[in-house]
Amino acid sequence: MSYQSYNHGSNEFSNDFKSTIIGIQANGNYHFNEILDIPSVWDLYAGANLNYFSWSSKINGTKTDYNGADNFGLGLQIGGRYFFSDNMGVNIQFGGGNVVSGGKIGITYIF
Numbered sequence: 001m002s003y004q005s006y007n008h009g010s011n012e013f014s015n016d017f018k019s020t021i022i023g024i025q026a027n028g029n030y031h032f033n034e035i036l037d038i039p040s041v042w043d044l045y046a047g048a049n050l051n052y053f054s055w056s057s058k059i060n061g062t063k064t065d066y067n068g069a070d071n072f073g074l075g076l077q078i079g080g081r082y083f084f085s086d087n088m089g090v091n092i093q094f095g096g097g098n099v100v101s102g103g104k105i106g107i108t109y110i111f
Helices: none
Strands: 002-008 017-031 042-059 062-066 072-083 088-096 102-109
Touching: 017 072, 042 088, 072 102
Parallel strands: none
Antiparallel strands: 002 017, 017 042, 042 062, 042 072, 072 088, 088 102
C-alpha cells in the first residue's frame, strides 16, 4: 500500500494545488539464485506488478477525482538484496510502467 500527498502553495504565478494518491499493489518475482548459482547472501530477482491508484486533486478549492479504468496499471521491476546476517539485509529495486516507477532502497528483515 502507498500514500502520497503534496501541496503547491499559491503565489502570484500559480494556483493553490493539492494532490493525494492512495494505492495498492501486488507483485510477483522470480528469484534467480538457483538457476545462476548465486551465493545465498545475494538475492537477484525480477518480476511484474499489478496496481490500483485513487488520485484526487484540489485546485483553488475545487476537487477533482481521477478514478476509472486508467487507475489500474502494470509494471515491471528488477532488484537485489544482500544479507549481512541470516535475517537482515539491504535491498535496491528499480521499476517502470506505473505511477510508482523509479527506485527503492531499503532494509530487509526475515522473521
